[in-house]
Amino acid sequence: MIIWGKIEDGYPTTGTALVESLDTNYNGIAVGKTIVTIGKDQKVPVRIVNLGTVEKHLREGSIIAGCHALEMIRNCSSENPDGTLKPSEPQVTKLLAEVKTILSKEQYTKAERFLREFSDILPSDEMDFGRTNLIQHRIDTGNTRPIRQQPRRLPLAKHQEAMDMIERMRKQGVVEPSNSPWCSPIVLQGGLGER
Incomplete structure (x- = not known):
């Protein structure tokens, strides 16, 4: 549910904010x-x-959320992280x-115009995952074991295919050898209509 809240004095007065x-x-x-x-x-x-099963009522003036001003750090609408564009005409x-x-x-006509305008973000092949240097992903596990x-x-018929995919991803820098205590097995997911 969405309700309208009023910002108290001392908080951001205009612009973009995080509630x-x-x-x-x-x-x-x-x-x-x-x-x-x-x-x-x-x-x-x-x-x-x-979060409960009983109807709740909020009183006017209740403080239920915080509001923090946000600052635009980088406008990415026209940047290209590695400076190269891949030819995506076959994809289009x-x-x-x-x-x-x-x-x-x-x-x-609209679809064609749209795809040609943004063709630089389409993958050039099935192993083109795209990259950005604007953010770095990190998973904070805290003190979790x-x-x-x-x-x-793996099924014998899929073993070589899985090894080939791992090798391709390793060459692309998507995966790397690891000796981490965190470990999960490979899950193969077929395309539509595949078993």
Whole structure:
């Protein structure tokens, strides 16, 4: 559910902000993190959920969330992380061929214009996962004990295929050899219609 909250004095007055829950749930009501634009009226949408089964009422003036100003660090709309564009014309042609029979002429023209405009973000092949240097992913596990799942035997028919995929991903720098206490077996997922 979305309710409108009013920002108190001393908090951001204009611009973009993050609305998030306080350290504790307010009377069994949780607040979802939301990025908002603060208007002149100082009101922002607040996403809430009742964690219980009993109807709850909020009193006017209740403090249920915090609001923190956000600063634009980098506008990425036109940046290319590695400075190279990959030719994606075969991908565009393939995608357009797949939809030609199901789209009207006007829809097809719009789709073609859209795909050609943003063709630089399409993968050049099935192993092109794309990369960015704008963020670095990190999983904070805290003091959690590592999970080490038991290996599962791959079907003999899929063993070589899995080894080939691992080798391709290793060459691309997607995976690397590891001696980590965290371990999970390979899960092979077939495409549509495959078993």
